Structure formats: C-alpha cells, structure tokens
Amino acid sequence: MADGKKAGGDKNLRRVTMADLARRAGLSKSTISRALAGDPRVKPETRARVEALAYEMGYELHPLASGLATNRTFTIGLGIPSPPRSFSNPFYLEFAGGVGDWALNQGYTLFFAQNEDILARTRGRRRTVATLADGYILTEPEVGDARIERLIEMGKPFVFLGSVRPGENSTWRSDDVVWTEADNVQGCKEVVQHLIELGHRRIGCITGSERHVATHNRLQGYKAALNEAGIALDHGLIEAADFTEEGGYLAAKRLLERRPDVTAIFASNDQMAFGALHAARERGLHVPRDLSVAGFDGIATLRYSTPQLTTAQQPIYELGQAAARLLIEQVQGRELAERHALFPCRLRVGDTTGPPRR
Amino acid sequence: MADGKKAGGDKNLRRVTMADLARRAGLSKSTISRALAGDPRVKPETRARVEALAYEMGYELHPLASGLATNRTFTIGLGIPSPPRSFSNPFYLEFAGGVGDWALNQGYTLFFAQNEDILARTRGRRRTVATLADGYILTEPEVGDARIERLIEMGKPFVFLGSVRPGENSTWRSDDVVWTEADNVQGCKEVVQHLIELGHRRIGCITGSERHVATHNRLQGYKAALNEAGIALDHGLIEAADFTEEGGYLAAKRLLERRPDVTAIFASNDQMAFGALHAARERGLHVPRDLSVAGFDGIATLRYSTPQLTTAQQPIYELGQAAARLLIEQVQGRELAERHALFPCRLRVGDTTGPPRR
DNA sequence: CTGAAAGCGCTAACAC
DNA sequence: GTGTTAGCGCTTTCAG
Numbered sequence: 001m002a003d004g005k006k007a008g009g010d011k012n013l014r015r016v017t018m019a020d021l022a023r024r025a026g027l028s029k030s031t032i033s034r035a036l037a038g039d040p041r042v043k044p045e046t047r048a049r050v051e052a053l054a055y056e057m058g059y060e061l062h063p064l065a066s067g068l069a070t071n072r073t074f075t076i077g078l079g080i081p082s083p084p085r086s087f088s089n090p091f092y093l094e095f096a097g098g099v100g101d102w103a104l105n106q107g108y109t110l111f112f113a114q115n116e117d118i119l120a121r122t123r124g125r126r127r128t129v130a131t132l133a134d135g136y137i138l139t140e141p142e143v144g145d146a147r148i149e150r151l152i153e154m155g156k157p158f159v160f161l162g163s164v165r166p167g168e169n170s171t172w173r174s175d176d177v178v179w180t181e182a183d184n185v186q187g188c189k190e191v192v193q194h195l196i197e198l199g200h201r202r203i204g205c206i207t208g209s210e211r212h213v214a215t216h217n218r219l220q221g222y223k224a225a226l227n228e229a230g231i232a233l234d235h236g237l238i239e240a241a242d243f244t245e246e247g248g249y250l251a252a253k254r255l256l257e258r259r260p261d262v263t264a265i266f267a268s269n270d271q272m273a274f275g276a277l278h279a280a281r282e283r284g285l286h287v288p289r290d291l292s293v294a295g296f297d298g299i300a301t302l303r304y305s306t307p308q309l310t311t312a313q314q315p316i317y318e319l320g321q322a323a324a325r326l327l328i329e330q331v332q333g334r335e336l337a338e339r340h341a342l343f344p345c346r347l348r349v350g351d352t353t354g355p356p357r358r
Numbered sequence: 359m360a361d362g363k364k365a366g367g368d369k370n371l372r373r374v375t376m377a378d379l380a381r382r383a384g385l386s387k388s389t390i391s392r393a394l395a396g397d398p399r400v401k402p403e404t405r406a407r408v409e410a411l412a413y414e415m416g417y418e419l420h421p422l423a424s425g426l427a428t429n430r431t432f433t434i435g436l437g438i439p440s441p442p443r444s445f446s447n448p449f450y451l452e453f454a455g456g457v458g459d460w461a462l463n464q465g466y467t468l469f470f471a472q473n474e475d476i477l478a479r480t481r482g483r484r485r486t487v488a489t490l491a492d493g494y495i496l497t498e499p500e501v502g503d504a505r506i507e508r509l510i511e512m513g514k515p516f517v518f519l520g521s522v523r524p525g526e527n528s529t530w531r532s533d534d535v536v537w538t539e540a541d542n543v544q545g546c547k548e549v550v551q552h553l554i555e556l557g558h559r560r561i562g563c564i565t566g567s568e569r570h571v572a573t574h575n576r577l578q579g580y581k582a583a584l585n586e587a588g589i590a591l592d593h594g595l596i597e598a599a600d601f602t603e604e605g606g607y608l609a610a611k612r613l614l615e616r617r618p619d620v621t622a623i624f625a626s627n628d629q630m631a632f633g634a635l636h637a638a639r640e641r642g643l644h645v646p647r648d649l650s651v652a653g654f655d656g657i658a659t660l661r662y663s664t665p666q667l668t669t670a671q672q673p674i675y676e677l678g679q680a681a682a683r684l685l686i687e688q689v690q691g692r693e694l695a696e697r698h699a700l701f702p703c704r705l706r707v708g709d710t711t712g713p714p715r716r
Numbered sequence: 717c718t719g720a721a722a723g724c725g726c727t728a729a730c731a732c
Numbered sequence: 733g734t735g736t737t738a739g740c741g742c743t744t745t746c747a748g
Contacts, residue, residue: 017725028735033727043733063490064431065725068422068740075469080462087462088455088675090658096454097446100470104438104445111433111469112458132421300448305662317446375741386719391743399717423741426724720747731736 016059025053036061067132075109076327077133079147081140082115084244089271090299091316092139095161098320099137106328108134115140115147134331137161137323141179142211144170148177157330159323163340165213178330180322180341182314184214184296187345188221191294191312192266194347196229198355200264200292206251206272208243218268218296237262241272248272252279256291263356264292270299270311277309277352288354298348308350315343374417383411394419425490433467434685435491437505439498440473442602447629448657449674450497453519456678457495464686466492473498473505493689495519495681499537500569502528506535515688517681521698523571536688538680538699540672542572542654545703546579549652549670550624552705554587556713558622558650564609564630566601576626576654595620599630606630610637614649621714622650628657628669635667635710646712656706666708673701 018036022029027050035042035050042050053059067073078099080087087093103110111133135157138147144167151158152172160179166172195203205222208215219238226233239255241247248267255262256279265280267273273295277287285291287307295302298313322341329336376390383390385408393400393408400408411417425431436457438445445451461468469491493515496505502525509516510530518537524530553561563580566573577596584591597613599605606625613620614637623638625631631653635645643649645665653660656671680699687694 015725019725029726030728030736031734034734037727041733046733060489062426062725064422064426065740066727068420068426068742069725069727071740073422080458086455087458088452093451093455094446097444097451100438100445104470104472109469109471111467112462113467114462131418300659302662304660304664306664306666308664373741377741387742388720388744389718392718395743401717404717420741423724424743426726427741427743429724718748720745722743722745724743725740727738727740729736729738732734 015062016057017062018059021050021053021057021059024057025050072134073109073132074107075111075133076103076324076331077111077113077136079115079136079138079140080112084242084247085140087112089244090301091269091271091297094300094316095139095320095323098317098322099324100320102321102324103328106324108324108328135159135327137327141165141213143167143213143216145213148172157327159327159330161319161323162214163217165216175339178326178336178339180319180326180343182316182319182343182345184217184345185221185224187312187314187347188218188266188268188296189225190221190345190347191296191310192222192225193229194310194349195264195266195292195294195353196225196231198264198292198353200356201231202234202237202259202262202264204237204239204252204255204259204262204265206239206241206248206255206265206267206276208241208268208272210240212243215268222266222268241267243269243272245271245275245278248275249278250275252276253282256280256283256285262291264294264353267293267295270295270297270302270309273309273311273352274302287352290357292353292356294353296345298345307352308348310350310353311348312345313348314345318343373420374415375420376417379408379411379415379417382415383408430492431467431490432465433469433491434461434682434689435469435471435494437473437494437496437498438470442600442605443498445470447602448659449627449629449655452658452674453497453678453681456675456680457682458678460679460682461686464682466682466686493517493685495685499523499571501525501571501574503571506530515685517685517688519677519681520572521575523574533697536684536694536697538677538684538701540674540677540701540703542575542703543579543582545670545672545705546576546624546626546654547583548579548703548705549654549668550580550583551587552668552707553622553624553650553652553711554583554589556622556650556711558714559589560592560595560617560620560622562595562597562610562613562617562620562623564597564599564606564613564623564625564634566599566626566630568598570601573626580624580626599625601627601630603629603633603636606633607636608633610634611640614638614641614643620649622652622711625651625653628653628655628660628667631667631669631710632660645710648715650711650714652711654703656703665710666706668708668711669706670703671706672703676701 018029018032021032035047100110137159139161141160141162141164143165163179163181164177239251241251265276267276276293280291295309295311298311302309376387379390380387393405458468495517497519499518499520499522501523521537521539522535597609599609623634625634634651638649653667653669656669660667
C-alpha cells in the first residue's frame, strides 16, 4: 500500500485529486466539482476559496475520469486518408490546417484517427481513443460509404469533406449527411472548358479511383464541358488512376502510349497532373506546345511552382474551417443553419496549357 | 431507470460492455478482460469463445475507461506552434506529417495540444485531454523552456523538435533532454558561406525571436561563416523578426532602409526570406542582380517556387518521423540508443542569389 | 485457470 | 448551498 502506482509515466508523485481538495477544504467532492465547473448553485465565496486552493495545490481535472463520467471529451477526430494516399499529402495537410486552427481555437483538441478505427469491428482488441471523440470529420467519401451507417449507429455527429453518395443498399440519403465541399463539378467543368476554348478536342482525362465520390463528380464536370461544346465523349480517352502523383504518371504514360493523338490532359487532381507532366517530359513532349496539362485542387505546394500548373483552386483551408465549424456546432447541440457548405472553385490559368499544336 | 443515458452523442443504444459479455458468457468481467487482453493465464478455448462473442455482440473496448484504469492512453500529443506562427505553417505541417505517419503506423493516436495546455496551471477549469497523452512532442523550444520542468515533474516522456538550452535557473541540461534536430549551425553557416563565396561582404541577417533556441543557433551559423572568412561582425546588419513572412517583410524593409549598402540578406527561415523578396521587389530591387536573398528550412511550399529560393534543406519529414520514433520508444519503456537525433542540412542553391553588383 | 471486490477520478441524481 | 451515494467501464490485486 506504500505507493500503489500503475504503469504509465508516473514517477512517484501522486496526482492531486478532487478528494484531496475536498479534504483540505472541508467540503465534499461534489461541491468541489461544482465549484470548479462554475455551477451557479455554489456560493461565490466558496467557489473562490476552492479555486484558490486548486491553484495552490496544483490541481488539474483528469480528462479521462471526467470524460468517462460525462461522456464528452472535448475532442474531435479527423479521419486520415487511406493508402495509397497518406497523412502527409499536400491537400490533406492544408485541410487539416484549417480544421486544426478552428478546432483548437474553440477549445477542442484535435486528433487523427485511421478510418478503420472508426469503422472498427475491433474484436475488442486494439486500443484507440478514436471511438471517444465527440464527433468526427471524415475525408474521402466513397460511394455507399460504410462509415456512415456506423456513425449514425454510434449517434455521434460527423461531417464529411466532400458530398456523399449512397450505394445500392445505403440507408441514408446525401441530404441527410452534413458535408462541406468545393464544387467539383463546376470546377472541373471550367478547367475543361478552358482547354476547349484553347482549341482542344481530344482531351484525355485521368480520374481517381472508381470508389470515391469525388472521382465521379470530377468526371461529370469533364463530361459536362465536352457535352456543352458538342464534343462526343470518347471513352478511350479516359484513364483511371488513384489520386497519387505516381498513379497520375503511370496513367498518363498509358494514355499517351495508346492515344498519341491527345492534345491535352485533364488530371482530376494536381498531384496526378504533376505526374502527367513527368510522363510528358519523359516522352519528349513539350508542355504546353505539344501537350497541355491541367489539374484540379490548387494545392499550396504547387502554388509557387514552375511551370505554373493550370488548375481550379479549391478553398482548401476554408473547407477545413467550415468542416470544423459544422461539426462543433452539432457537438454543442446547436441546430445547423445549413447542412452543407458548398464553395466555388476558381480557375487558375498557368503555363501548362496552350493552344494545340497544328 | 428506463434508459439512463448521459449527454454526449448517444442516441438510444447502450454501448455493449464487458459486463454484458460476462453475463452472456457465464464468466466474470475479469476473465473477459484477461481474455481480450491476451493474458496467457486464460485457457485458449475460453479466449476463443470470448473473442467470438465480443465480435458477435459488437463489443468495443472503452478507451477512456481503460485509460483511467491503466493510466495509458496510446496517444501522443504534438504541441502546436504559438502565435504569431500557426498550426498551419508549412514547416509545421510537413513535420506533423512525419510524426503522424509514424505514430499511426505504430498504433498510436496523434493529437494536437496547445502548448499552454501542457504547461497549464489550469486552476481546474478547462477540460482537455492534453494532459493524458502517454508522451509529448514539443516544438519551438525556448531558452530555459519552462515546459521542460513541468514535463519532468509530470514524469511523462517527451521529445523536442530542436535542441534545447537551459536558462539562468533551469534545473536540467541540454543533454538530459531528448531532441531531434537538423544541424542549424552548420546549415546556416553553409548558406552564408555560399553568399560569401559569391563575393558578398555586407550580408544582412534577419533573425527569429530572441527567446527561441533556433534563433541563436542560426545566428551562430551566420557569425561562424563571417568569422571564418575574416569578415568583421557588423551589428547594424542584424535585424530581429519572428519567423513569419510578414515579420520577414517588415524586417527586410527596415534593414534596406537603414542600410542600403547591403548586397545580400540571409533570412533565418524560408518564410521570412519570402517576405524579404517582397520587400526587395517593393523597393524596385532586382533579385539577385541588386540583392541576393537566401533562406533556411527548405519548406515544401517553396520547393517548386519561382524564383527558386536559395536555402538549406532540413529533412523536415524525417525529423517528424524521428521525433515520433524517439518518443514511442520511451513510452514503451525501451532504453534509448541515443538521446538526440541530429540530421545534416543540405545547401540548395536557387535563383535568388548571385554575385553582388559592382 | 477463474472469480470477487476494490478502485482509477469525476459527475449527477437525489436528499437535506 | 452542500453532502451522500451511485455509478461511468475497465483493470488488477488477492483468493482459491
């Protein structure tokens, strides 16, 4: 009974608890708890006394204990992208910056959780604090995203980065889910329109993976632009990839191999566009003289790059802030004015697009 | 007694607990706990039965409860930069990427905590899970950093990004503290040597804020280079700023105003260098013809920028990984092979430096 | 190999 | 206003 400490970092000082304060103050734990929580029922002078004592004794609220009792942790979880993308991809980090700035500012702690930890049928193994957040921000929505049923079942509020789309047997509708998004259809459409205006007719399209909602929306923008311009859709010009630079590189290579007649490539995100630039260079094609390349996203990494990539700018940081805002409002039980926050994209013409070679 | 739920996200389904499993399995809570934890004392077939049941009933370990009992949370906290810098500054996000990739990969959850939450004399107010991490990674060490005493007192392992330096009445020595760092002195020295080799003699230096250790180390690199080249130190060429782009801009402006004779500016991080480029442009100075500008860090944002900034590249992402590794090893109670991880910087000559105008 | 019981630190009815 | 009493869900001696 000497010093009954557990594992963890404790050296030998026992943590000061409310019981200690109660003893020293000659009050009950409840009163201490109320005083510290600012409960109006406790007499102002008592509260002052307790606060002073707490400070003096170096007392600190134990968040786990408090959380266990109240079922709130004042934390929000941010889902991280799944492979082949990673935590540290530029788009994500910029988004996380917006989320983090907002959340911390509101007194919430932000943590990162693997998507699987949220879905987790953990079989009781594996510990993670992930299930404990007051709410979640999730990225990379998939068609018929299984996380949604799960989250609804958990009863925790959540926000998606990107609009969602139900699958065959989803029990929810897109409108029910709270999300924030830059208008992918409009943005991609503008990029492709820009290529068309330059005179391109055979425009390759590198898409993300089939299962992501964003892939479909971006492809839709591509198709819409062609359609409006009266250009027939040519499926041979569409090449699937995975939103990574490497994937974009490989896709562009395949495309250029198969269809040397393309005069422009629209990659549905900047990283793939960057990969496509590589592929073009490798084939000895000059950009934009021999081939135009355009992307989508407007990631900060490439904002100062040379050559300037033509792209549509998503307000990435603002999306992060909006996601955090929508989530925290829900967590605090406030009624949401709007369940969706849709931002426009802005076409940014750079040096990688020009008229097709004659 | 109908459905005694608390606040939080719970809709109406009660969470499956170990007690539920115990009841259904005809075992005690203790056995369930042991079985799920993989305790060798429990009979293999019992364990299998429990695991199956847990899976079937959708049981999940409650991390707060578990954490409260064991005093370990399997989370690590990452301190965020203090104003005027922010969560979303490029250097930090890239570093966080390295930390996050490593930590998540090791089964740890990463969360962000305001530096104050760690120091926190909270007076018992303000909840945050911050005090609960199994360990911390802290950034922006200051001279005589007060967080260190606090962390030692808490008995939690921690790692600093950047070497530390004790103050007047610090009770610790730099060697006692675990840190990871890119060699600031060497890196900055190389940058300044590069300027000297180009022929510059009056080289301005824009520093970070006085209180940060990094500021001193970088200044030391600057001085060392001058010294070796036999150039007398001119204090009038040194201008203090705060590591932000805005701060760098203002400092460069003041410097150019006061000392129009400078032919080169070494800014002790890239963001300030970027600000200095602005200031130069504003004064109608052509870079590098009229003025050379060099930075330090090698942030990703500027890695593809135009003009290419001359700088020294820190292995930022790797520093993040190293920090996470050093921390997790400590958390797991393993003995550290080395308490410090020092990385070299690599000079990257860009387009912003050239010989001084005659 | 399994169970009983105490306890981690805090909160929330419910009394007085 | 303040105290009493149960928990929150899990882990861990201590028995057997």
